[in-house]
Amino acid sequence: xxxxxxxxxxxxxxxxxxxxxxxxxxxxxxxxxxxxxxxxxxxxxxxxxxxxxxxxxxxxxxxxxxxxxxxxxxxxxxxxxxxxxxxxxxxxxxxxxxxxxxxxxxxxxxxxxxxxxxxxxxxxxxxxxxxxxxxxxxxxxxxxxxxxxxxxxxxxxxxxxxxxxxxxxxxxxxxxxxxxxxxxxxxxxxxxxxxxxxxxxxxxxxxxxxxxxxxxxxxxxxxxxxxxxxxxxxxxxxxxxxxxxxxxxxxxxxxxxxxxxxxxxxxxxxxxxxxxxxxxxxxxxxxxxxxxxxxxxxxxxxxxxxxxxxxxxxxxxxxxxxxxxxxxxxxxxxxxxxxxxxxxxxxxxxxxxxxxxxxxxxxxxxxxxxxxxxxxxxxxxxxxxxxxxxxxxxxxxxxxxxxxxxxxxxxxxxxxxxxxxxxxxxxxxxxxxxxxxxxxxxxxxxxxxxxxxxxxxxxxx
Numbered sequence: 001x002x003x004x005x006x007x008x009x010x011x012x013x014x015x016x017x018x019x020x021x022x023x024x025x026x027x028x029x030x031x032x033x034x035x036x037x038x039x040x041x042x043x044x045x046x047x048x049x050x051x052x053x054x055x056x057x058x059x060x061x062x063x064x065x066x067x068x069x070x071x072x073x074x075x076x077x078x079x080x081x082x083x084x085x086x087x088x089x090x091x092x093x094x095x096x097x098x099x100x101x102x103x104x105x106x107x108x109x110x111x112x113x114x115x116x117x118x119x120x121x122x123x124x125x126x127x128x129x130x131x132x133x134x135x136x137x138x139x140x141x142x143x144x145x146x147x148x149x150x151x152x153x154x155x156x157x158x159x160x161x162x163x164x165x166x167x168x169x170x171x172x173x174x175x176x177x178x179x180x181x182x183x184x185x186x187x188x189x190x191x192x193x194x195x196x197x198x199x200x201x202x203x204x205x206x207x208x209x210x211x212x213x214x215x216x217x218x219x220x221x222x223x224x225x226x227x228x229x230x231x232x233x234x235x236x237x238x239x240x241x242x243x244x245x246x247x248x249x250x251x252x253x254x255x256x257x258x259x260x261x262x263x264x265x266x267x268x269x270x271x272x273x274x275x276x277x278x279x280x281x282x283x284x285x286x287x288x289x290x291x292x293x294x295x296x297x298x299x300x301x302x303x304x305x306x307x308x309x310x311x312x313x314x315x316x317x318x319x320x321x322x323x324x325x326x327x328x329x330x331x332x333x334x335x336x337x338x339x340x341x342x343x344x345x346x347x348x349x350x351x352x353x354x355x356x357x358x359x360x361x362x363x364x365x366x367x368x369x370x371x372x373x374x375x376x377x378x379x380x381x382x383x384x385x386x387x388x389x390x391x392x393x394x395x396x397x398x399x400x401x402x403x404x405x406x407x408x409x410x411x412x413x414x415x416x417x418x419x420x421x422x423x424x425x426x427x428x429x430x431x432x433x434x435x436x437x438x439x440x441x442x443x444x445x446x447x448x449x450x451x452x453x454x455x456x457x458x459x460x461x
Contacts, residue, residue, distance in 0.1 A: 005120055006030040008049035010040035010066060011082070012058045016105075020053070023109045029116070037061030044070040049077065051119055053112070055105075056083040056090060064093055071098045078119035082107055085142050091150035092157060092183045104147040106419075139175050140323055141316035145308040149176070152305045157183035162255065164240075164300045165278040167307030170356030173278040174238060176307055181234040186274060189233030192226055197242040204247040208254075211263035227260055230273035240300065241281035241292060252296045310351040310358060314427055317347050317358070324359045328366040336369045340434070341376035347431050349383060404439055407432070 007029050011017045014035055021031045032049070034040045037058035044052055044066050052070055056063040067079045081094050084105035094102050101115045139146070156163050157180050165173045174193060181191045199207050210225030226235060237243075243251060254260045255275060259268040277300050286292035310317070321338060329336055338346075351357055365374050365382050407425065414420035422429040 004029040005050045006032065007051045007053060007116070008040065008043055008047070009033045010037065010044075010052070010054040010058060010063070011035065012037070012055065016055070016107075020107065020109065020112070024113070024116070027113060037066070041066050041069055044077075045073050048074040050074075051116060052077060052079045053116075054079065054081055056081050056094075057085060064090070064097065067094065067097050067099055080112070080115055080119065083147070087142075088139050088150050088153055088179050088183065091147070092154040095151070095154035095158065102147065102151055104142075104144040139172065139179055140319050141313055142319065143313040143315040145313050146316060149305070149307065153179050154183060156180050156303055156305060159303065160185075160274055161302040162274075162300055163276050163302070164304040165276065165307060166304060167278070167280060168309045168354055169280045170354035171280075171307045171309055172355050173280075173307055174236065176305060177234075177236045177238075177276045177278060180276060181236075181274075184234075184274075186233050190230050191234045191236065192230045192273075193236045193238055194226055196237055196239045201244040201246060204244065205250065206263050208251075209260045209262050212265050223262075225260075225262060227254070227271060227273060228262075228269065232272045234274045234276060237275065237277040239279055239281075240277040241279040241283055241286060245291065245293070248293045248296050252293065252299055255296075255299045310354045314347055318343060320355060320358055321346060321362060324362040325366065328363045332366055334366050334369065336366045337373050338379075339373045339375045342374045342379040344431055344434065345376050345379040345383070345385070347427060349385070403435070407435055408441075 004027070007024060009017050009021055009024075009031055010033075011020075012035050017033045017035060021033050024031050029051075032043065032047075034043060038061050040054060040058070041061050043049065049070075052066065054063040054066050063081045063083075067081065070077045070079050075098075078100040079098070080101050080103065081099050082103050082105055083090065091102055100119050103112060103115065139149075141149075153176060163177075163180060165176050167173050167176075177193070178191060181187060194208075205211075206223060206225065208226050210228055211223045213222050250260075254271060257268075258271045260271060261268045283292050283297050287294045287297060321343065325336065325338060328334070346358070346361075353360075361379075361382055365378065368382070369378065407421070410421045410424045411418070414424060418432055419429055422432045425432065
């Protein structure tokens with residue numbers, strides 16, 4: 001297209017709309033800006049812009065309201081939503097209501113440009129909308145990797161294809177599977193998780209497919225297998241890499257033919273349940289080692305979702321801690337709270353056990369506390385970390401100096417932009433502030449280069 005299509009930009013913060021509008025206008029887009037949700041809604045309906053970029057949380061009128069109104073009056077419009085508070089629920093609602101894309105804040109201007117260019121090339125009438133998804137969002141996180149995960153879940157929920165969920169132990173793979181089920185058309189049907197590592201090799205067929213009376217010595221009556229129990233719901237095969245090689249061919253046939261035969265039966269039964277699978281293992285390496293069938297892997301990997309480890313979403317740790325701490329206090333009748341120094345320890349720990357390890361650590365802290373504040377010493381003790389106060393002075397000083405050098409190098413590499421430096425260091429911005437304050441560098445000129453307006457808004461969001 002030689003002439004760019006007009007864009008309606010809606011966000012309640014002028015410090016957000018100004019740099020975006022300036023950037024897009026420099027790229028040739030005519031941009032109309034409003035900082036009011038109600039005015040944005042009016043323009044979306046009356047002026048019928050082909051391209052709309054809107055924040056989800058504006059004021060009483062939300063970006064989702066604008067999306068639905070715009071698609072109602074002009075189905076071909078492409079609506080791109082922005083948010084700093086992503087969740088499965090809002091992402092699913094955006095996807096099912098016809099949003100063209102969903103971007104985390106602070107918005108990467110070049111990514112937004114690419115999305116707009118794709119939107120211009122693919123404007124078309126919206127497809128019929130699937131049923132309204134069920135609520136039940138249990139996944140916590142607002143970091144960019146989680147926003148991407150929410151988008152993957154929402155798209156998988158609209159399909160009936162097999163999904164392979166990959167991620168480290170404790171990262172939340174079953175929560176992702178449950179979210180896909182809850183947001184899909186089968187939400188009111190059963191969700192049956194299967195721990196593949198817990199089923200003995202000789203029982204796989206009868207556990208999954210069921211058996212008839214007399215099929216083997218101890219079969220005194222018909223047994224209903226997991227596939228039949230799920231009816232029209234979802235079967236979640238957790239840790240699919242643990243399925244024995246001897247059963248993998250039969251599972252492949254079930255997936256390809258969409259039918260199975262109970263042990264001892266003469267006729268096959270149709271599979272009406274959706275199959276989701278998860279693994280923490282590298283299935284490609286298992287194929288090379290002859291431990292997993294390549295054809296089964298390719299059949300399982302129709303769609304795949306990668307769940308990020310906790311160390312890649314440090315920004316979400318305070319949100320997770322708040323939730324786990326509240327749950328543990330309610331359950332144990334405590335009023336434990338976490339001091340900033342204790343939170344700092346949690347944010348800098350690597351979490352090899354991911355979210356599950358964090359949840360268990362918080363529960364231990366509450367169980368062992370006397371309803372008082374949890375400081376750095378208590379947190380380090382629970383995590384089994386060495387007490388830095390007990391280190392020789394020379395060792396503690398060298399570690400401190402190494403950390404200080406690393407932080408300053410990140411700041412210089414980011415031109416003094418503290419938000420960018422915090423992201424580069426994979427820590428919270430307030431954690432970076434605390435470190436600079438501890439070293440007496442918080443107000444030093446070389447670390448206080450003014451930040452972009454978009455970065456400032458991210459602070460508020």
